[in-house]
Amino acid sequence: xxxxxxxxxxxxxxxxxxxxxxxxxxxxxxxxxxxxxxxxIKKAREDNDIxxxxxxxxxxxxxxxxxxxxxxxxxxxxxxxxxxxGVDLIFNPSPEEMYLDGFHSHVGVDVLSQNLCxxxxxxxxNGVCTVVxxxxxxxxxxxxxxxxxxxxxxxxxxxMVRDLNxxxxxxxxxxxxxxxxxxxxxxxxxxxxxxxxxxxxxxxALTSGKSxxxxxxxxADKIKKAITDIINSEPLAKIDYVEIVDTKELQPVKQxxxxxxxxxxxxxxxxxxxxxxxx
Amino acid sequence: xxxxxxxxxxxxxxxxxxxxxxxxxxxxxxxxxxxxxxxxIKKAREDNDIxxxxxxxxxxxxxxxxxxxxxxxxxxxxxxxxxxxGVDLIFNPSPEEMYLDGFHSHVGVDVLSQNLCxxxxxxxxNGVCTVVxxxxxxxxxxxxxxxxxxxxxxxxxxxMVRDLNxxxxxxxxxxxxxxxxxxxxxxxxxxxxxxxxxxxxxxxALTSGKSxxxxxxxxADKIKKAITDIINSEPLAKIDYVEIVDTKELQPVKQxxxxxxxxxxxxxxxxxxxxxxxx
Numbered sequence: 001x002x003x004x005x006x007x008x009x010x011x012x013x014x015x016x017x018x019x020x021x022x023x024x025x026x027x028x029x030x031x032x033x034x035x036x037x038x039x040x041i042k043k044a045r046e047d048n049d050i051x052x053x054x055x056x057x058x059x060x061x062x063x064x065x066x067x068x069x070x071x072x073x074x075x076x077x078x079x080x081x082x083x084x085x086g087v088d089l090i091f092n093p094s095p096e097e098m099y100l101d102g103f104h105s106h107v108g109v110d111v112l113s114q115n116l117c118x119x120x121x122x123x124x125x126n127g128v129c130t131v132v133x134x135x136x137x138x139x140x141x142x143x144x145x146x147x148x149x150x151x152x153x154x155x156x157x158x159x160m161v162r163d164l165n166x167x168x169x170x171x172x173x174x175x176x177x178x179x180x181x182x183x184x185x186x187x188x189x190x191x192x193x194x195x196x197x198x199x200x201x202x203x204x205a206l207t208s209g210k211s212x213x214x215x216x217x218x219x220a221d222k223i224k225k226a227i228t229d230i231i232n233s234e235p236l237a238k239i240d241y242v243e244i245v246d247t248k249e250l251q252p253v254k255q256x257x258x259x260x261x262x263x264x265x266x267x268x269x270x271x272x273x274x275x276x277x278x279x
Numbered sequence: 280x281x282x283x284x285x286x287x288x289x290x291x292x293x294x295x296x297x298x299x300x301x302x303x304x305x306x307x308x309x310x311x312x313x314x315x316x317x318x319x320i321k322k323a324r325e326d327n328d329i330x331x332x333x334x335x336x337x338x339x340x341x342x343x344x345x346x347x348x349x350x351x352x353x354x355x356x357x358x359x360x361x362x363x364x365g366v367d368l369i370f371n372p373s374p375e376e377m378y379l380d381g382f383h384s385h386v387g388v389d390v391l392s393q394n395l396c397x398x399x400x401x402x403x404x405n406g407v408c409t410v411v412x413x414x415x416x417x418x419x420x421x422x423x424x425x426x427x428x429x430x431x432x433x434x435x436x437x438x439m440v441r442d443l444n445x446x447x448x449x450x451x452x453x454x455x456x457x458x459x460x461x462x463x464x465x466x467x468x469x470x471x472x473x474x475x476x477x478x479x480x481x482x483x484a485l486t487s488g489k490s491x492x493x494x495x496x497x498x499a500d501k502i503k504k505a506i507t508d509i510i511n512s513e514p515l516a517k518i519d520y521v522e523i524v525d526t527k528e529l530q531p532v533k534q535x536x537x538x539x540x541x542x543x544x545x546x547x548x549x550x551x552x553x554x555x556x557x558x
Contacts, residue, residue, distance in 0.1 A: 130443070134444050
């Protein structure tokens with residue numbers, strides 16, 4: 001497995017692989033890899049000749065007061081996991097390598113970024129689109145893999161690729177959960193044992209909401225209220241948002257007529273967790 | 280010469296050319312081609328196996344009240360010129376083909392977009408960066424050619440390519456002028472005979488400013504004043520801006536210590552013309 005910190009070195013390898021006609025799969029990550037990431041890497045390994053994992057805590061997608069400094073990191077463990085899954089190259093650049101002196105460029109997607117996490121994280125998705133654009137260009141990947149846990153991110157990246165004609169296929173992969181239902185996240189490591197138990201309320205509330213919807217309830221407010229009430233029953237939980245949006249423009253719906261995304265963000269203590277379902 | 284209006288068809292040809300290992304040069308234009316464009320096409324023809332010209336009046340780089348509707352168009356003449364210069368493919372999409380239903384993506388470069396034309400055309404360069412990104416992705420060009428007449432655009436596109444790691448080389452080409460010194464521009468067609476004569480004041484003023492600089496004057500305000508005075512001597516001319524900026528961040532300089540861009544925008548009647556020099 002090639003481990004590199006420079007764009008130049010990645011591009012040299014990519015040029016060689018392209019010359020040989022090999023397909024490339026990219027798994028963009030912020031490191032501290034867990035089974036959610038592993039599922040993306042395994043899918044990439046199945047689909048492509050070459051698998052590149054990027055391991056980079058992207059500063060420009062964090063707002064002031066967010067957890068950029070404390071975001072968990074363990075590059076040695078990440079390398080071990082990637083090596084075990086047959087990754088060909090792991091790209092672990094410094095912020096200075098990614099954002100050169102005089103960096104002023106930005107990429108973003110309006111409308112889809114305005115609700116859900118975009119409300120409390122106004123610069124987040126521009127930061128994501130910008131770094132993802134860079135990673136697409138550096139890796140020249142044929143396919144890139146994103147988890148459905150970050151549902152809004154997945155929708156936005158897909159739209160960006162369509163709108164801007166990127167020559168890459170975006171593959172969304174299902175949420176991977178702990179045995180007790182908590183969605184896997186690098187941020188789960190922030191939770192103390194009591195909070196870890198309290199965090200189960202997210203999946204519990206969403207499961208109830210989904211049952212309600214599948215049983216025929218099409219009034220979004222009623223489903224949101226049911227989810228909200230369950231989360232509020234947990235003293236350690238504080239809701240950031242509970243929302244049901246259409247899957248095209250990610251705008252709130254009143255009456256459910258087509259496919260929707262039901263997404264929530266909840267603070268458990270100081271840790272902000274997200275989860276969702278499509279239905 | 281292939282003439283096509285669809286992204287799909289361009290991509291099919293590009294895939295075939297790439298498979299054969301051919302290099303591709305892109306000349307992005309808004310059509311109504313003149314000798315300035317021809318010089319870009321000729322350079323692209325020398326440097327590459329394949330030359331693609333895009334011919335698209337890009338609506339998202341025009342602000343309210345600008346000349347989107349009246350912008351001159353003559354696609355038949357453009358095809359003739361391209362055919363004569365050995366262009367392989369001319370891409371002439373509709374706005375609907377470029378901006379699909381639900382298009383919400385944008386690309387831009389801050390700081391470099393804020394001065395010069397950016398002051399009076401606040402959305403212009405985001406529109407340029409967005410369409411250029413699309414054209415780069417659609418054409419998968421190895422090189423793209425831009426005229427130095429649009430000096431700010433050239434600097435911004437170069438920065439975008441560097442910042443976002445596009446796999447393309449940006450080639451800037453010299454300003455092409457009429458025999459009497461007026462920089463070639465599709466917008467020159469708006470000028471009536473009297474205005475056409477008055478428009479010579481741009482090149483005259485810049486030539487004087489450049490002489491002053493090369494003779495050792497390093498006070499930017501003095502050079503700007505000399506240029507301004509000459510332009511103001513022409514009754515049909517109305518200055519939008521006369522500015523001297525550094526070539527890295529395009530910020531106004533007081534004392535000239537390194538390379539600068541001296542750029543002007545002047546209304547001749549209702550027609551806004553630009554011109555510049557690097558020194």
